[in-house]
Amino acid sequence: MGMSIPECLGQLDIRKGVVGLATGAGAIYLLYKAIKAGIKCQPPICTASPICIARLAIERERHGRDSGELRRLLNSLECKQDEYAKSMILHSITRCVYLLEAEASACTVDDIRLVGCMLDDKDNSVKIQALNALKAFSGIRKFRLKIQEHSIKVLELISTIWDSELHIAGLRLLNNIPLPDFVHPQLRRVMPSLMEILQCDYILSQVQTIRLLSYLAQKNDLLYDILNCQVHSNFLNLFQSTQSGSLLFEVLVFAERLSEGRNSPHYRAVKWHYNEQSLHEALFGDESRLADRLLALVIHPEEDVQIQACKVIVSLQCPQDLRARPSCQPSSSFFNSGE
Numbered sequence: 001m002g003m004s005i006p007e008c009l010g011q012l013d014i015r016k017g018v019v020g021l022a023t024g025a026g027a028i029y030l031l032y033k034a035i036k037a038g039i040k041c042q043p044p045i046c047t048a049s050p051i052c053i054a055r056l057a058i059e060r061e062r063h064g065r066d067s068g069e070l071r072r073l074l075n076s077l078e079c080k081q082d083e084y085a086k087s088m089i090l091h092s093i094t095r096c097v098y099l100l101e102a103e104a105s106a107c108t109v110d111d112i113r114l115v116g117c118m119l120d121d122k123d124n125s126v127k128i129q130a131l132n133a134l135k136a137f138s139g140i141r142k143f144r145l146k147i148q149e150h151s152i153k154v155l156e157l158i159s160t161i162w163d164s165e166l167h168i169a170g171l172r173l174l175n176n177i178p179l180p181d182f183v184h185p186q187l188r189r190v191m192p193s194l195m196e197i198l199q200c201d202y203i204l205s206q207v208q209t210i211r212l213l214s215y216l217a218q219k220n221d222l223l224y225d226i227l228n229c230q231v232h233s234n235f236l237n238l239f240q241s242t243q244s245g246s247l248l249f250e251v252l253v254f255a256e257r258l259s260e261g262r263n264s265p266h267y268r269a270v271k272w273h274y275n276e277q278s279l280h281e282a283l284f285g286d287e288s289r290l291a292d293r294l295l296a297l298v299i300h301p302e303e304d305v306q307i308q309a310c311k312v313i314v315s316l317q318c319p320q321d322l323r324a325r326p327s328c329q330p331s332s333s334f335f336n337s338g339e
Helices: 005-014 016-021 024-040 050-062 069-078 083-099 101-105 109-120 124-137 141-148 151-160 164-174 181-198 203-216 220-227 235-239 245-262 279-284 290-297 303-317
Strands: none
Touching: 069 083, 069 101, 069 109, 083 101, 083 109, 083 124, 109 124, 109 141, 109 151, 124 141, 124 151, 124 164, 151 164, 151 181, 164 203, 181 203, 181 220, 203 220, 203 245, 220 245, 220 279, 235 245, 235 279, 235 290, 245 279, 245 290, 245 303, 279 290, 290 303
């Protein structure tokens, strides 16, 4: 059995007579030997750490051997575990899915179902890690249909639990899979919650939310629900040049898609009515100050923001079905003659 450094030094002390006879250099040499022996006696680094697991698994996969680590983790998830253990297991599963492509592809829909069941856990950290694991699995095409089945549950979590980390994890998952039509009724119900998340001051969740809304804005049956959704009076603060460039770009893409959608022949065939605090009124209403914000963004330091601001201006000035015509006239008084 190995000895610790203090034990090795203790034995050295027992032999102090020998050390006393040695020269100063000899004493130093004996001390060096004792310390070196003690260091060698220390227990090895824990091979159960996530880093060690990842290294061993990658090395085995590199040599064409299945490490079995992902299967072991999934099997352990089936056993009764406390919340902390489940959270750590799910975190390790996520790492393995990203690192071990062959082992992840060998998993089954039952494994996806098992991970999805963790969304019902009472602990938020377990829910977040389950969302991250599903996001990792969603990169494998054959699992996407199965993961889609959890879309409604994910939207429910996002809309009922006010937790930024959960919002980010859930939205990243939704942004990584195609959302089927059967989810649209639930999307209509959670639209106010999505708008609230968009207007919070946490940029990571804002970016993920705006990406989802930009995707949904291209769905004809959801466009009105988005445009008529109530927003705060300071909604246009999202277009301020002081905002993060990444957020500004996504907000401008969202505005362009909304503008194109409302100017499409399909949408203009119906006379829509909007409430006074709606997103439509904030962006496109007679009292909107969006024009001022866009003009300021045309000289933004980041080129992609400049270009996207110009695209929004063009979409507002020229309806989609008129852009191909040589003499395209403004569709509204968005910019007056002074501007």
